[in-house]
Amino acid sequence: MTSTHIDVSAIDFDTLGAWMDGQGLPGGPITDVAPVLGGTQNMMVRLERGGRPYILRRPPLHARQRSNDVLRREARLLAALRDTPVPAPVLVAAQTAEEPVFYLMEPVDGFNPSVGLPEPHASDPAIRHRMGFEAAAALAELGRVDPGALPGFGRPEGFLERQVPRWLKELDSYGALDGYPGPDIPGLHETAEWLTRRLPRSFTPGIMHGDYHFANLMFACDGPRVAAIVDWEMCTIGDPLLDLGWLLATWPVSNGHVPGLPSPQELVAYYAALSERDLSAIGWYAVMACFKLGIVLEGTHARAFAGKAPKDIGDLLHATTLELFERAREFMDGVLD
Incomplete structure (x- = not known):
């Protein structure tokens, strides 16, 4: 942010x-x-x-x-x-x-953990651990809302089938930027082929946040509860499991600002207990999230070559893209199983 x-x-x-x-x-x-x-x-x-x-x-x-x-x-x-x-x-x-x-x-009474932890969160490991589960619980709650409340809001028909072609096309579009040599992303085509081959056959449409990660959550000041999911700019009707995949793709590997979070496997199990959705292909959604976010971030790297973004920011985001594709490899190898 x-x-x-x-x-x-x-x-x-x-x-x-x-x-x-x-x-x-x-x-x-x-x-x-x-x-x-x-x-x-x-x-x-x-x-x-x-x-x-x-x-x-x-x-x-x-x-x-x-x-x-x-x-x-x-x-x-x-x-x-x-x-x-x-x-x-x-x-x-x-x-x-x-x-x-x-x-x-209305103003939200809460804080964002990406800018630091207040008390009691900073000194209570049980609260910090629970914050991870509350992030999953809030997402499961969103996935229960009837998308019929928002007629015409998105295009759920063919939503998953569109994802890989849509983001490969986005990556191709960066070639129009002066000086960009093209994507140097190990595993790019392998990941795209894996996603295409393992595409889930069906899903239950629901409301998606579209950018669900810790920086877009505000937590209650007195405990682990999510006070509000914020920044709904990417919201649509699609497959809510892609939001869970996004949370897994962006989950702090070393727990970042919130030490002691649950593992990705614990997160999936907790969500599964709260949702009727079929999580048997959750690895696919995590890989898809890594793939999409990596391509989005590569756009800034490409714009930096054309002088339309700072070089240091472009380099940093390119490094993040490479990390995301490495994480995709781990998900493809069954780390969530």
Whole structure:
């Protein structure tokens, strides 16, 4: 997660206040405005009005082409999750009819472990161990939500079949960048062939987060519970087991910021006990996640050759890509069995 400078002068607070009045929210001056940094290319700003705190989420001043569409999807997704047990930010109100699209949500009372552990987590190994299981439990809860709550939200038909061709095509597209010599990724084609050969025959569609890992989780300040899954920019209707694969692909090998987490095998067993989904091919999903994430990160490496990203960042992410394909090899060899 990277922090970016947020220019709150882009926000017309008079217009925002009038819109909030129309939503029946508490009135008065908007106060205590402060940017929320980290992890997203959209703006997040904390504010208070009428004694109530909010987080405002909206596109940046110079919006990307799809910024408003992404926020529409996020707001629709959060509305669908509002009355479920899934730990997610609570949507208060959304303006999706005009651009810029924006929405208000309740602040999450929690912390992100990628920036450090508070007490009691820092000194209690039992809490840290349990945090891993709670990450799996929150994901299982998301996988139980009826995707019928979001008609037309994704294209679950053929979702798994599309994955390998889709990401190989993405990798090929990097060849258009000046100076990029092409992917030097040992095991690339072997991994693609393995995934194609072992494609699961069927799956039960469900809501996917799309980027499920520790940096996109906030934990309760008083214990191991997941307070909220955040950053829903990649959400869709697909195969929720790919989210579990993503968690396994990104699982801290040396436990990173959270020492004493459960093993990947324990994680799978815990999820299996909470879900009716068939986990017999979970190795495939973990390999697929390594494959996809590795190709995504290689894009920055390619852009660095063309001078469109810092060389040190490109080199670092290329090294991460190589590690992901090494981890894919371990999953292909049955490390989860």
